[in-house]
Amino acid sequence: MGYLAEFWLFVSRLATVTGLLVRALVSFRDRPAVRFRLFFERAGGGFIKLGQILALRYDLLPSHYTEELLKLLSRIEPQPFADLEQVFIEELGERPATFFRKFNPNPIASASISQVYRATLHSGEEVAVKIKRPGIDYVFATDFALASFLAGFIGLLQIFHSINLDELVAEFIIWTKRELDFKFEAENAEVLREHSRRHPNTIIPKTYLDLSTSRVLITEYMSGIERLDEVIRKLDRNPNLKTDLLHHYRIDLSQMAYYFIVDGMRQYFIDGFFHADPHPANVFLAPDNRLGYFDFGIMGQVDSRRLELLKIVNGIANHNLQAVSEAFLAYSKRQMSEEIELFRRYRRSDHAKYERIxxxxxxxxxxxxxxxxxxxxxxxxxxxxxxxxxxxxxxxAIFSKLLLKAESYSVYVPREMAIFFRSLIIADMVALKLDPQFKMIKAFKLFFQEFPLERAATIIEEKSHERELEGEIDPISALDYEQLVEFKAIERERLAAATERLSELVLYYAEHYEEIRKML
Structure with missing residues (x-):
């Protein structure tokens, strides 16, 4: 697509989306939450995806808004199969009939980025064929630019004081770009599947990497399953569903509510690689109390810093708030360890005094x-x-208060940790739908029954050591003279920044506590 065509596409989308936004803001025909959902639904393209992300931001929006936006997870109109078949041919060179014994042209699922079809390989294996919608890359690229523009414009108007729209849109763009590449998703699925082999109650569908491309993804078809969003909808209409699932499929919704949380914690803490988008349409239940996942475009990967969070969660589970406070402090010190080490190295005459302070x-x-x-x-x-x-x-509410309080003590969690907290928030809302008596603390306790703190800490440290050995380098020996001069200048800049940050910390406490003032 040429620059002129891209420009006109942007202008056309801007006019359409702006008109829909104005209509949503000034119309009084429907409730505000309904108008909010209709805006994303009618805007289509990337805005449906943005609405789906907002549906899971229970920390940002009132519950009646998120409940309404959840409808976007299952209200995407399918495109004609002929359009999707053309994408398949462009990617694999032949029509579906070449690769499959059977292929049903009626989609079994329709999302903002793709549609999914059921097929049978010549080997007899049942598969799900996920095909990207034609032209969706251009539409999303335009909507990324448009969403950024509108976020900046709305920010200037100061309509939403409590929401950082620029940050929200930036996150939406980062994650959605990953979802647009099915090769990336296929690799994620295989990593998660390998990690889950030792956990028979967790199902990750097999991916056929040799048949998958950036726009076509072929995975194992899962039969006899219940998608969580469908279960939740049925529960609202059928109060006997819980008993029926237990009797006919040996699925205990109360147990699955807890397993959902425990398995997410296992992925994060034990494996260091986790499904970061566990909304109800991406999770399914299978007979005999098994739980599985779809859609692996949004994943999180974490380093050994998760050990501090593990200690925090363990302290919360055991009502040991002294341990929680110490773990938060240890995490804060780890964040400032570079500054403290630089200060020790270059301010030797002062550092003993500052150590005491x-x-x-x-x-x-x-x-x-x-x-x-x-x-x-x-x-x-x-x-x-x-x-x-x-x-x-x-x-x-609890995690938001916890993070805000930590920030007031200059403890800022890394992005991946914040994503994990958000994943837990999503999982908590789902768990409460499955079991209204669900208790997060009990889920924490169940996790530590399976993975005691000492055992989990050992696993984390061993995996971190392996990664360090793989990437170990000598940063100084590889530098030439000019790079050494530049390195020295950077060290001076870092020292200045370290001194400033430590000074601000000491000054704050000196202003509020007389004992610190006396030590100075």
């Missing part, structure tokens, strides 16, 4: 943070003391 500041932080944690986590602990009562305390 920083040690005192640590004591203050732990004492204060422990009290605040007791208040934040109180709803979860109250649930444990009143078995059978439906509290429905929101993990979104």
């Amino acid at each position: 920083l040690s005192k500041i640590e004591e203050i932080i732990i004492a204060n943070f422990r009290e605040e944690l007791e208040y934040i986590l109180a709803p979860w602990y109250e649930e444990l003391t009143e078995e059978g009562k439906e509290f429905k305390s929101s993990a979104a």
Whole structure:
């Protein structure tokens, strides 16, 4: 597509989307939440995907908005098969009949990026064939630019004070670009499948890598399953569904609610590689209490820093808030370790004094943070003391308060950790649908029954050591003279930044605590 065509596509989409946005803002025909959903539905393209992401942001939007936006997960109109068949031919060189004994042209699923068809290989294996919608790359590229433009414009108008639209749109673009490449998704699926081999209650469909491309993905067809979004919808209409699933398929929804959380924690903490988009349409239940996943475009990968979070979760599970406070502090110190080490290296005459001051500041932080944690986590602990009562305390509210409180102590979690918290929030909302008496603390305890802290910590450390050995280099020996001069200049800049950050920290506590002032 030429630059002129791209420009006109952008202008045309801008006019369409802006008109729909204005209509959603000024119309009074429907409830605000319905108008919000209709905007994304009518805008189509990348905006449907953005609406689907917002449907899972329980930490940003009221529940009646997220409930309405969840309808976007299953309301995408399919395109004619002839359009999708052309994409298949362009990718694999032949019509589907060449590769399959049977191919049903009626889609079994239709999403904003692709459509899925059921087929049978000549070997007799049943497969699902996922084909990207034609021209969707151009549409999404235009919508990425358009969403960024609108986010900046709305930000100037200050319509949504509590939502960082630029950050939200940037995240939407990063993740959706990954989803647009099916090769990337196929590789993710195989990694997760390998990690899950030792866990028979977790199902990851097999991927046929030799038949898959960036626009066509062929996976094992899963029969006899119940997609979670369908289960949740049926539960609202049929109060006997829970009993029916248990009797006919040996699926205990209460047990599956807990397994859903425990398995997500296993992926994050034990494997360091996790499904970061576990919304109900991407998860299914199978007979004999098994749980599986679809769509592996949005995955998270984490390093050994997850060990600090593991200790935090363990402290929460055991109501050991002293340990939680110390783990948060250890994480904060790890974030500032480079600054502290630089300060020690170049400010040797001062560092003993600052060591004493920083040690005192640590004591203050732990004492204060422990009290605040007791208040934040109180709803979860109250649930444990009143078995059978439906509290429905929101993990979104508790995790959001926890992260905000950590930030007030200069503890900023990395992006992958924030994504994990968000995944837990999504899983918590799903678990509460499956079992209204679900308790997050109980799920934490079940995880540590399977993976005690010491065992999990050993696994994390061993895997981290293996990665370090694979990537180990000597950063200095590889530098020439000019690079050494540049390296020295960078060191000076880092020292200045380290000194400034440590000074700000000490100054803050000196202003609020007399004992720190006296030590200075």
